[in-house]
Amino acid sequence: MKFTINRSRFIQELQTVQRAISSKTTIPILTGVKIVLTSESLNLTGSNADISIETFLAVDDEKAQMMVESPGEIVLQARFFSEIIRRLPEDTFTLEVLDNYQVAITSGAAEFTVNGLDADNYPHLPVVEEQNQLKLPVHMLTKLISETVFAVSAHESRPILTGVHFTLDNGQLLAVATDSHRLSQRIVPIENATADFNIVIPGKALVELSRSLPDEEAEIEVSIMDNQVLFKTPTMYFYSRLLEGNYPDTNRLIPNSFNTEINFSGPALLAAIERASLLSHEGRNNIVRLAINADSVVLFGNSPEIGKVEEELVYEEVTGDPLEISFNPDYMKAALRAFGDMSIKIRFISPIRPFTLEPTEGEASFIQLITPVRTN
Amino acid sequence: MKFTINRSRFIQELQTVQRAISSKTTIPILTGVKIVLTSESLNLTGSNADISIETFLAVDDEKAQMMVESPGEIVLQARFFSEIIRRLPEDTFTLEVLDNYQVAITSGAAEFTVNGLDADNYPHLPVVEEQNQLKLPVHMLTKLISETVFAVSAHESRPILTGVHFTLDNGQLLAVATDSHRLSQRIVPIENATADFNIVIPGKALVELSRSLPDEEAEIEVSIMDNQVLFKTPTMYFYSRLLEGNYPDTNRLIPNSFNTEINFSGPALLAAIERASLLSHEGRNNIVRLAINADSVVLFGNSPEIGKVEEELVYEEVTGDPLEISFNPDYMKAALRAFGDMSIKIRFISPIRPFTLEPTEGEASFIQLITPVRTN
Structure with missing residues (x-):
């Protein structure tokens, strides 16, 4: 195998398959990237026990500037190979398989000779059945x-x-x-x-x-x-x-009748939860408390050593029974981040039952559930 | 003490003194930032056993938007205080010392109450003599x-x-x-x-x-x-x-007679050393070898497991005896980074004597010395 290729285009391909390559694997050949060159494309493969990634770069890809002298295949230790390619002096480099799975990588005046492995020993990827x-x-x-x-x-x-x-x-x-x-x-x-x-x-x-x-x-x-x-x-x-x-x-976990409902701007609620969690993170129980009344909604966080925080929340609408409920703010933060900029509706049954979060518009297609923390 | 201030201007000051504050100190009050407000300025202090930093922000600083209600002083746990200030909802906040060294921090609807420490217990900084x-x-x-x-x-x-x-x-x-x-x-x-x-x-x-x-x-x-x-x-x-x-x-370490002298572009040599050190880092001895002859200068790096690299270097001028010398590439990299874009002159006595690096122009005001590694 011998070919010349644009360095940054090649690095893109290598980065993709490297996501599947771990240096901690117990199968040594899997620390490598498999490189296969056919008359049509340059194929890289990376794999670990859980995932495998294979990329295909057409030999006539314009940005790749490929010049193929002979097809072939080899496996190279992925981490080193990638560090070497990144530091080469020119925009292109040439890779050539020599005898005994030795590989010459040249770019400008720099000439690396690295030890490769026989690609025949690389595990086979699953065969794809074209169904389902x-x-x-x-x-x-x-x-x-x-x-x-x-x-x-x-x-x-x-x-x-x-x-x-x-x-x-x-x-x-x-x-x-x-x-x-x-x-x-x-x-x-x-x-x-x-x-x-x-x-x-x-x-x-x-x-x-x-x-x-x-x-x-x-x-x-x-x-x-x-x-x-x-x-x-x-x-x-x-x-x-x-x-x-x-x-x-x-499916049976998601409740469908509620006693309290409140609408918030997602980002505003997230910012308030982040403030309250600054202190709750230091307490023994990482919890914040939400007190919902007909005319005010207040969020509390505290840590005996550091202090406490209290914030009257801006909400869009509240209906139903008053409620005091405590929960892990980290679950709430993750949930709110998933909603992005949306306006959201939170619905509660009681302080000890899971509550739901949904976008105010387009409900039912996206729903989240958080279990509260009992405080007494 | 009670004042209102622009949040991002205050964060700047806090960041500066936080460089001196460690959470690992054995003196608990030093995990805090000391805040002193006079009629003229807001002064923050941070300190550890080795360094102390004090900043002065004039009360009439325009960007600070300060409103002073009463002067005073307090010490607040620096890490939390800074996280709280960063997450406050408005552009400004108000800090007020309450009874028992409790401090109220308010911004918009968010109201933090945190525990402070008596500023009288904060260590005194050294008294400056206006001399020398x-x-x-x-x-x-x-x-x-x-x-x-x-x-x-x-x-x-x-x-x-x-x-x-x-x-x-x-x-x-x-x-x-x-x-x-x-x-x-x-x-x-x-x-x-x-x-x-x-x-x-x-x-x-x-x-x-x-x-x-x-x-x-x-x-x-x-x-x-x-x-x-x-x-x-x-x-x-x-x-x-x-x-x-x-x-x-x-002073006596710096040699003043040499047998081989070579001039390089600093950045080009640095790039070549970085390539060679990719492999030398993996070897038992982290060394690269430079072979200087009248008509070629070649850099070598190798690792028995991975492979080797060889690069003919571009140089500006070489004079004196041929030489083969080995050295730790990390020292060379650090030295070359300190020279930046300059063109540099490297002068050698022998493979076992320290060699010097200087800018090609303006020598003597900046000089570096590296001890080579004996390979036999």
């Missing part, structure tokens, strides 16, 4: 991920909760995540799906997927296999394993 | 610091080497730092100094001083006391303790 597919816009998928993934569990005690549950049923794609203290659920309509499905994708894989996707308006194709899911764009394949086990029935 | 002073431009001081401080020792085994040695003698201010492997020395002419001196200022203090100084063209006044130095600007006092002990005689 759906297509959706990239921006819809990234939004769906950002609105739910923060609510997955960070603990491995119930592994199934570390993923986001996706179900396709009746032309509706439902994504839900919960760590058993809070929950976030989003529903979007889907056209042209070939078959219903019910899968749990690890939260970490979804975060990396989001970061790897292009910003442009484009479609992504999702193929679901037995224990894998594949996200396909014209220039990238992103594989993730699926979590095994039954996801809890979250 | 010199004045120099701020930009000259910050340049002097950045050109030397990187070469101080990071190890406490010889504490005196953790500081920069400043001597004023014959109208010349000489600053020198060495960790015994490399040395950096800068000389600047000084007018109007009242008396010669010979002091060692801790490197860490100089780094914080540099960061605290304004960017504008201004003069700074330096007052030297028995075991303290004070840097004065119209809006800030910066105190540092001095290191005790005799600084080694570095």
